Amino acid sequence: MKKYTDTGKKDTRSGFGVGLLKAGQADPRVVALTADLKGSLKMDAFAAEFPERFIQCGIAEANMVGAAAGLAITGKIPFIGSFAEFVTGRVYDQIRQEVSYGNTNVKIASSHAGITLGEDGATHQTMEDLALMRALPGMVILNPCDFNQTVQATLAAAKYEGPVYLRFGRPSVPNFTPEDEEFVIGKAIIMNEGTDVTLIATGHTVWESLLAAEALEAEGIKAEVIDIATIKPLDEKAVIASAKKTGAVVVAEEHNMAGGLGEAVAGVLARELPTPMVFVNGEDKFGQSGTPAALMEAYGIDAKHIVLAAKKVIAKK
């Protein structure tokens, strides 16, 4: 199995902060807006270097979305940052009209996504954001898996012309992807090749899937691991090719069972190549307070549960 080394735990939101600063240095059109979460979104460095291009909106997310759309119409590249719940569910209609239907070049920086937001509990832990964003015509959805990939995804979002939903998280997690690998929107990344089962993952579940693949290898099961860093548009070719090879697919994601990556993959395979599948996700539930690791285990979204899912799906072949 291909070896990955954790070069030191980091939060993906810090990857966004670094990426935003780099994007701002590369292109004077980049501006950043936040709704009173500059520190949480790691926008401090950008705000310090480009005070005129940093726009504080206060706790008023709906206005922030509209203002960003206006800025984009004048030719700016606005990144709007808040917690995932507050830049999706809270402002779904604003994103739909001003950004998606209005086709404005706005980048939605969505931090603290999923259950690993942790101790603040269910009010702040959106497990539904991917479903909302996937339903919007043309919305590009990026969900990088570690610090390095988040830096690169942020740069790719800035260069892409059109609405982008960029999802990342709060906790410190292993940093294991190459530092300067260009992020290609729409391309799945084969992290490990295997023949017995495909483990499809996104965001924090990529590392968990690699751990699961290692554990499976010890039992003689060869797992293919795919990092779906772009959820929409989905790299259908990569999904179909891998399903064809292994004949069994697990999809692991830090999201509700409805409308996330699991259903996106199932939709492709149902249409092109019906394949046994098992899903690892937050089911049809709200989260609760707890440490990120404890929650991932309790809700069954960690390596241990991916191993169980892999065995279950192989038995269905």
Next chain:
Amino acid sequence: MAKTNEELKQIATQVRRDILRMVCMAKSGHPGGSMSSTDILTTLYFNEMKQDPATWTRDGKGQDMFILSAGHMTPVYYSILSRAGYFPASELATFRQMGARLQGHPSIRKGLPGVFQASGSLGQGLSAAAGLAKGKKLDKDDNFVYCLCGDGESEEGQIWEAGMFAVFHKLDNLIAMTDWNGKQIDGPVEEVAGEGDLAAKWEAWGWNVIVADGHDFDSIKQAFALAKAGKGSGKPAMILFKTEMGHGVDFMAGTHKWHGSVPKPEQLEDALKQLGETPLGDF
């Protein structure tokens, strides 16, 4: 560029004729608010705005920009855009038809010149306009951004978020207008939501507030002059135009019942007779 009141009156009469004929042809649409804001928007586009259909681009560089926050007022908006030269008046006949550039609410997806942003879901346009104004400030583009809201629409909380944002960011290049006709779909604003004194509210928010008669061209022109004079003050301007829903046709005036209703053929005939013909001619 400057137009006399007589010239503006003539354009406004033609626009009201267009509005009624459009909604009757489409058998749907919103004539009431369109007719209350006709004189305001006629003055804006034909006497106040720095705009040029020949060089129009969506980014609005080097020109004034306008956002119709109350997106249902497309009949007046499209009529004025066409009469100002953005597209042929004959296209008004396609209003609300399948495949038309003249969608029920403004869209940027059909390539209609003059429209800067989609609108229709209420309460959002002032935020977009504030973003445009901020963009112009960053670009050191000295032109104005205008935005028209409804008084019923101002029940949306986002309007007041935008109100705070525009003051905090000193957007004195933003001139917002409210079509203060006192009516909304379910009835008089004061009976539906009890909005209260809009002037006092906007003043409390820190805006440069101007109250004007939205059917008197002198009053409208003066209001725009006062609003523009606020440039440099650091304050955005809000012109509260007192208007009458359905203005210009006796049986439509002053009632909420014509917010989204279409006149019957004989009513249309009566209304057009009341308005009278103009040399501009029907589409």
